Amino acid sequence: NAAGSFMTIRLSIQGEYMANFSAASFKTVHLGILLGQTATLKDRLLDRHLMPLGITAAQYKVLKIICRGDDTAVALCRHLSIHSASMTRMLNRLECKGLIVRSQDGQDRRQVRLVLTNKGEAMRSMLPTMEVAAMNEFTSGLTLEEVLRLEGLLEKMLSIESPRIT
Numbered sequence: 001n002a003a004g005s006f007m008t009i010r011l012s013i014q015g016e017y018m019a020n021f022s023a024a025s026f027k028t029v030h031l032g033i034l035l036g037q038t039a040t041l042k043d044r045l046l047d048r049h050l051m052p053l054g055i056t057a058a059q060y061k062v063l064k065i066i067c068r069g070d071d072t073a074v075a076l077c078r079h080l081s082i083h084s085a086s087m088t089r090m091l092n093r094l095e096c097k098g099l100i101v102r103s104q105d106g107q108d109r110r111q112v113r114l115v116l117t118n119k120g121e122a123m124r125s126m127l128p129t130m131e132v133a134a135m136n137e138f139t140s141g142l143t144l145e146e147v148l149r150l151e152g153l154l155e156k157m158l159s160i161e162s163p164r165i166t
Helices: 030-054 057-067 073-081 084-096 120-124 125-140 146-166
Strands: 100-105 112-116
Touching: 030 057, 030 125, 057 073, 057 084, 057 112, 057 120, 057 125, 073 084, 073 112, 084 100, 112 120
Parallel strands: none
Antiparallel strands: 100 112
């Protein structure tokens, strides 16, 4: 079989997903493992680049989302697929570091907003430089064309899956 262990028949049934793998060939498919290992490597590199700022990659992601305007714990949990208890611990650590404060919403007293402190705002301007350095190191073995193709493929996968998992 010229296709080897990769299934070449693609199903295109409305409402169904494309079947690229079969149960018989799945033990030789490493896509999920590779995606997981790649995400771990990216976070380790980001951790190293963020070390001088005293924050982790996970904390960076929270700060970045707050900077984008999604400033509630619920929004952060949704964006990062983190349980609320884990998010509470993360926010506690960021608050202890003096980077954020929790503030009651003026229009809805039940809602708590997350706001960067002066220290958090000062750090905000340094974050893109750290992320760029980490991502340049992360993608150093790829050409720009390969990076853009990879990004396009991942965006395509996410756009297909997003409606099904939310």
